[in-house]
Amino acid sequence: xxxxxxxxxxxxxxxxxxxxxxxxxxxxxxxxxxxxxxxxxxxxxxxxxxxxxxxxxxxxxxxxxxxxxxxxxxxxxxxxxxxxxxxxxxxxxxxxxxxxxxxxxxxxxxxxxxxxxxxxxxxxxxxxxxxxxxxxxxxxxxxxxxxxxxxxxxxxxxxxxxxxxxxxxxxxxxxxxxxxxxx
Numbered sequence: 001x002x003x004x005x006x007x008x009x010x011x012x013x014x015x016x017x018x019x020x021x022x023x024x025x026x027x028x029x030x031x032x033x034x035x036x037x038x039x040x041x042x043x044x045x046x047x048x049x050x051x052x053x054x055x056x057x058x059x060x061x062x063x064x065x066x067x068x069x070x071x072x073x074x075x076x077x078x079x080x081x082x083x084x085x086x087x088x089x090x091x092x093x094x095x096x097x098x099x100x101x102x103x104x105x106x107x108x109x110x111x112x113x114x115x116x117x118x119x120x121x122x123x124x125x126x127x128x129x130x131x132x133x134x135x136x137x138x139x140x141x142x143x144x145x146x147x148x149x150x151x152x153x154x155x156x157x158x159x160x161x162x163x164x165x166x167x168x169x170x171x172x173x174x175x176x177x178x179x180x181x182x183x
Contacts, residue, residue, distance in 0.1 A: 003039075003084040004032050007131075014109040024112045031129050038129075039080040046114075046127035050089030051077025052135040053110050053173050054098065055157070059181050062157050062174070063098055063143060066150040069120065072167060073155070077130065078148075090133040097146045102139025110134045111176065113169045132173065 011032070015025045037043050054063040054076055064073045078093040080086060091105040111132040119125045143152045160166045161174035 007032055007084070007086070010107075010109050010131075014112065017108075021112065024114065027114055028112055028129055028131070037082075039082050039084050041079045041081065044124060044126040046129055048080050048084075048086060049077055049128045049130045050080055050086040050093060051075045051130050051132040052090040052094035052105070053132055053177065054094050054100075054103070054135045054137060055177070056137055056141055056154060059177075060157060061154040062160070062177070063094075063100075063137070063141075063152060064155050064170070065097060065148070065152055068148055068150050070118075071150075073153075073170070074167060075132065075170065075173070077132070086131040087133050090131075091135055094135045097148055098152060099144030099146065100137055100140070100142075102137065104136045104138055106134040106136070108133075111169070111173050115169070134177075 011025055011029055015022060031038050031046060031048070039048050041047055052075060055061065063076065065076055067074050076094045076097045077090060080089045083089050087105050087107055091103060094100070094103055109131055113130045113132065115128055115130065117126055117128055141154065145152050157174045157177050160170050161178055163171070
């Protein structure tokens with residue numbers, strides 16, 4: 001359980017920055033107290049995942065994946081596979097899913113999102129406790145589509161924030177990002 005301790009101050013800091021999200025923080029803290037393997041995908045009662053809000057060097061665009069299994073445009077990310085350092089999980093997933101190098105992850109949590117993953121094959125519906133971090137592209141922005149994606153695309157953050165048909169969590173992150181950039 002000591003591997004979980006570094007998340008405590010990250011959740012505390014997030015709550016200070018986003019007090020309106022206290023209910024979400026409480027859910028994520030509750031999972032942290034569970035003695036089970038909360039960083040393993042085999043824990044179908046719910047497990048942590050790490051995602052990347054992968055922004056372009058100018059901060060105006062974000063790289064999204066047209067997710068192969070879910071069929072929607074989403075941020076890059078994936079399972080922790082036992083790694084409690086969710087910032088590093090987000091960075092690893094961003095690199096693997098985009099083919100980009102020269103990425104830098106910011107250490108503070110950017111967003112929290114608990115969402116149900118639909119049943120698929122023999123795997124029942126389960127919960128992802130997705131901890132999201134800003135990852136910045138500092139080099140080439142020429143990506144390579146991985147097997148997990150149908151497509152990748154750089155999308156305007158302002159367009160996502162203003163599009164009511166965008167995924168709700170993408171809109172929330174876009175609005176947060178624009179507020180931070182205006183900051």
